[in-house]
Amino acid sequence: MTDTAPDAVSRPETPARPGTSAPARAAMGPADDPGEVTDVLPGVPGPARPGDPPGPRAAPARPAADAEKPADAAPYGLPGKPFARGPFLWGLTAALGVLTAWGLAQALVSARGVIVLTVVAAFLAVGLNPVVEGLRRWGLGRRAAISIVFLGVIVMFGLFGLAIVPPVSQETSDFVSAVPGYVQDLLANPTIKRLDADYQILANVRDYITSGGLGATVAGGILGAGAVVLDAFFSGLTLLVLTLYFLGSLPSIREYLLRLVPASRRPRTAAIGDEILAGIGGYVAGNVLISVIAGALSWLFLTVAGAKYALALALVVAVTDLIPLVGATVGAVLVSAVGFLQSATLGIACAIFFVVYQQIENYVVYPRVMRRSVDVAPAVTVIAALFGGALLGAVGALLAIPVAAAVALILREVVLPRQARL
Numbered sequence: 001m002t003d004t005a006p007d008a009v010s011r012p013e014t015p016a017r018p019g020t021s022a023p024a025r026a027a028m029g030p031a032d033d034p035g036e037v038t039d040v041l042p043g044v045p046g047p048a049r050p051g052d053p054p055g056p057r058a059a060p061a062r063p064a065a066d067a068e069k070p071a072d073a074a075p076y077g078l079p080g081k082p083f084a085r086g087p088f089l090w091g092l093t094a095a096l097g098v099l100t101a102w103g104l105a106q107a108l109v110s111a112r113g114v115i116v117l118t119v120v121a122a123f124l125a126v127g128l129n130p131v132v133e134g135l136r137r138w139g140l141g142r143r144a145a146i147s148i149v150f151l152g153v154i155v156m157f158g159l160f161g162l163a164i165v166p167p168v169s170q171e172t173s174d175f176v177s178a179v180p181g182y183v184q185d186l187l188a189n190p191t192i193k194r195l196d197a198d199y200q201i202l203a204n205v206r207d208y209i210t211s212g213g214l215g216a217t218v219a220g221g222i223l224g225a226g227a228v229v230l231d232a233f234f235s236g237l238t239l240l241v242l243t244l245y246f247l248g249s250l251p252s253i254r255e256y257l258l259r260l261v262p263a264s265r266r267p268r269t270a271a272i273g274d275e276i277l278a279g280i281g282g283y284v285a286g287n288v289l290i291s292v293i294a295g296a297l298s299w300l301f302l303t304v305a306g307a308k309y310a311l312a313l314a315l316v317v318a319v320t321d322l323i324p325l326v327g328a329t330v331g332a333v334l335v336s337a338v339g340f341l342q343s344a345t346l347g348i349a350c351a352i353f354f355v356v357y358q359q360i361e362n363y364v365v366y367p368r369v370m371r372r373s374v375d376v377a378p379a380v381t382v383i384a385a386l387f388g389g390a391l392l393g394a395v396g397a398l399l400a401i402p403v404a405a406a407v408a409l410i411l412r413e414v415v416l417p418r419q420a421r422l
Helices: 006-010 022-027 064-068 087-110 112-137 142-188 190-199 201-210 213-248 250-259 263-305 310-320 327-342 344-370 378-421
Strands: none
Touching (some): 087 112, 112 142, 112 213, 190 201, 250 263, 263 310, 263 378
């Protein structure tokens, strides 16, 4: 009688699975047998196996790490739903937005003077940069070229002050010296005598002078004028310093601004930016050239006509000619008025000269000088100058034309081609 192994009798054979050979099934262990179902989840009993004792199977013990965990993972309870955005929350958010916008507007208004100085300094730096680049092409370094250009600007301001201040001081001194004579002439006038007899004008004037009211008014006027002069001096000094800084760091500022543009668009942006800078520089150089021509011709005419302080009046014409549209007219009116104060013949001659010269400047000089600098339609020029003057006065009118040229270039090179592809 042949002995039989107990396992062979007690353990039934697992039915063969398709694609599994008998040697492979024999090599499999109890845990590797694909036909055997094992417990997958800890703590959950699996199905009964053949040979297991009857009765419920006990769950295995929990690991020690699980036993140490707290029963409730959120000791303060689960978070609830977020609050609904009701009318109060919307109103509070809107009020905070309005207050923020109002604060930013107040900050801009308070810093308006600084913003204008910064913009004008950047504008002057861009306008002087072509001169610096021209000196560099002659073999000078950038620092030496900037020093020469800045020294020339300071000399120009100094000459302007030397030409304007002495005549104004002399005229003021002459007027103060002539006041007693004017008073005596007024007292000898029959009409003034009759009005003084009726209304006691001289007595009221004498009481006003002796009471100290005139002294307080004059002192207040002197202090106000001194404050205006000091403010203008420090503003001019700040403008020169800012212009020097912008002129020295213009290439680095350009490179930094280009880094803010995506890399795929930098070449095109750099080309458009260089074109805008070249246009602004050409406009500033052309405007200065036109003003120099106007001042030189005015000085020559006033000298030949025998006007007093011809150089100072010519500088007034040159400075006011920098303002687009109305600057030349303002300078002509001022100089003609001074000419009428000297003599009627000189005033009429000044009026005729400036009328003729402005026609030549508008139709001959200006188109030839500005032809290569800015490409803006005449109507756009007038509208831009009006808007700039309304926003920032003379400075806005001066900046409006190159800004309009830059906007026109962007529209022509970016917006219009994109609209044509749609």
